[in-house]
Amino acid sequence: MDLWSWICELPSSDExxxxxxxxxxxxxxxxxxxxxxxxxxxxxxxxTSGSNTEALVTFSISLEGFYYPSQNPNKTLWVSDPCxxxxxxxxxxxLLQLLQEIIARAPIAYDTTCPRSQLQKLKxxxxxxxxxxxSPESFSTFFNLVFLCRLFWxxxxxxxxxxxxxxxxxxxxxxxxxxxxxxxxxxTFLTSIGVDGELCFMHTLGYMLAKWLILRGEAVAVNxxxxxxxxxxxxxxxxxxxxGLWSLKGYAPVLSMTRIGGSDHDQYPVLKGKDFVLTYALxxxxxxxxxxxxxxxxxxxxxxxxxxxxxxxxxxxxKLSFSTNDNSNGNYDExxxxxxxxxxxxxxxxxxxxxxxxxxxxSTDNPEREVKTQKVVKGNFGKSKSSSLPRLKATAxxxxxxTMKNWKWExxxxxxxxxxxxxxxxxxxxxxxxxxxxxxVGGDPKTKxxxxxxxxxxxxxxxxxxxxxxxxxxxxxxxxxxxxxxxxEGSVLKWRIGGKVWLSYFPCDVQSSHFETRCVDxxxxxxxxxxxxxx
Numbered sequence: 302m303d304l305w306s307w308i309c310e311l312p313s314s315d316e317x318x319x320x321x322x323x324x325x326x327x328x329x330x331x332x333x334x335x336x337x338x339x340x341x342x343x344x345x346x347x348x349t350s351g352s353n354t355e356a357l358v359t360f361s362i363s364l365e366g367f368y369y370p371s372q373n374p375n376k377t378l379w380v381s382d383p384c385x386x387x388x389x390x391x392x393x394x395x396l397l398q399l400l401q402e403i404i405a406r407a408p409i410a411y412d413t414t415c416p417r418s419q420l421q422k423l424k425x426x427x428x429x430x431x432x433x434x435x436s437p438e439s440f441s442t443f444f445n446l447v448f449l450c451r452l453f454w455x456x457x458x459x460x461x462x463x464x465x466x467x468x469x470x471x472x473x474x475x476x477x478x479x480x481x482x483x484x485x486x487x488x489t490f491l492t493s494i495g496v497d498g499e500l501c502f503m504h505t506l507g508y509m510l511a512k513w514l515i516l517r518g519e520a521v522a523v524n525x526x527x528x529x530x531x532x533x534x535x536x537x538x539x540x541x542x543x544x545g546l547w548s549l550k551g552y553a554p555v556l557s558m559t560r561i562g563g564s565d566h567d568q569y570p571v572l573k574g575k576d577f578v579l580t581y582a583l584x585x586x587x588x589x590x591x592x593x594x595x596x597x598x599x600x601x602x603x604x605x606x607x608x609x610x611x612x613x614x615x616x617x618x619x620k621l622s623f624s625t626n627d628n629s630n631g632n633y634d635e636x637x638x639x640x641x642x643x644x645x646x647x648x649x650x651x652x653x654x655x656x657x658x659x660x661x662x663x664s665t666d667n668p669e670r671e672v673k674t675q676k677v678v679k680g681n682f683g684k685s686k687s688s689s690l691p692r693l694k695a696t697a698x699x700x701x702x703x704t705m706k707n708w709k710w711e712x713x714x715x716x717x718x719x720x721x722x723x724x725x726x727x728x729x730x731x732x733x734x735x736x737x738x739x740x741x742v743g744g745d746p747k748t749k750x751x752x753x754x755x756x757x758x759x760x761x762x763x764x765x766x767x768x769x770x771x772x773x774x775x776x777x778x779x780x781x782x783x784x785x786x787x788x789x790e791g792s793v794l795k796w797r798i799g800g801k802v803w804l805s806y807f808p809c810d811v812q813s814s815h816f817e818t819r820c821v822d823x824x825x826x827x828x829x830x831x832x833x834x835x836x
Contacts, residue, residue: 302328302476304344305444308395309437311346314356314386323347323361328452329471331463333366340366342456342467349383357383360395362452367461378455390432396444397425399451400502406454407501408508408621427493435486442483443490449473450502453509469516473509480506480537488539491550500589503537503552507587508621510535514556515584540798540825546612547647549592549798551823555618555638556584558804562738563817576815582633583806585622588821591615592645592800595774600833604657604787607829609647610780611721616640616802617769632810637768641725641735641818642803648718648783650795650826655786656717662779663712707763710777718797719781723772725763725805735803735818789831799824 307326311317323345331340343365349357360381367376384394401423432440449472456468480487491499514535536553593613599606618637649656707728713720725734764770801822808815 305441317348356386404501407505442479443486446479510554538823540827542827547594547827551590553588553821555586558819558821589617605785608782611777614772638804638806641805643723644801645721646718657784660782661712794829795826796829
């Protein structure tokens, strides 16, 4: 689907007569050989005029052949605002309208700090700049992704079920590669509209992908030869450098993450058995990560010193649903995956020869154990019957005290890359949660009433009430450092930054035997400017 190129090749205002019939782009076609009919999803462009006879073009999306003969066989689902053909960017209003309507329909929490009415006000300047800074060829896949997101709401929510199925099979599935091919343009778009608009757009994208992944899971369960069986990497991440910070943002629908263990070893255990409601709720979740590292550069007489340390690591499992605070589905809407292991790495590009050495800032954990020994001596100075010696009794009591946190932090090195790792543990036994295999309904008896069973409530909860976990420099502030050759002064290097996150699930407030662990990894590049002050 190359819809943007088709739009750009529309006739100019002088060539396009208003009385001409609309130009049609057939988005999807389904043939019914039995009845010799077709079902179509159409995109149309129609020449119109404004109040001052200005040449305008109006776009529309319509269905054909999805309704019974007694009804109108054609139905228009959506009509755009008129676009002036004589303008410098005639189709900018179309793009803005699509984006604003995507953001307006995004699934957001009912208690968000940003009102939905404010989220709809997308400024035109950033979008206009994206049009200017990218060629039509590179911009085309981004427009296709935006159009697919808008078309999703129309075909799945405002049309017959057959239209939704045709959209999923013929439009969304074959064009999911746009998510990776338009990564550069999507990164520019997200950074230019601000974090509030970014979250809304990525929630819509995540919700759309979650629905497609559920469909793929059902198709694979029915037919092992299903075309949906091919594995796709549907997560998205991008990295930036600014104001002394390296930042990596990552998004991944839970079902797109690799499944490494659980109560059902199928990658897509959705809509099966007695846990239908629970697994359906868990399928509508998305991991959202922010990895933020602070770095500094110091110039010495014979070398350049680069240091980095954790500034903020934030991991949130977002619910991709439109539920409110009425709790109509009981406790199932509150069940969610949680981070159980986090691995972050940063370092120079592979094969770099300008790094003289890497220095870590944290020793391998060597915990102390406090041992208390108490001796109680009880004696009787009388003589026993069998001996002339005094009778004596002694008792010794030994106690061990060991204090552990829920998260265990470590540092490591892989070549010249520094690795920061956090592992969630049971603070009584020390067992790593990512390796747990609960038994029976409600999970392992030893944790049934433990801190991970009620992990979002209570004074000693491991996560905050929204299901997030945050690590700041107060928790993990040790820095790592690299010594670089002085010859690199004045250049801008590429530095690698990446992360791998494991999510686990076992029941929190419901009775179920379902549990699983999934993981996803991201890796990107950021700039490291080695420009001395004053240059």
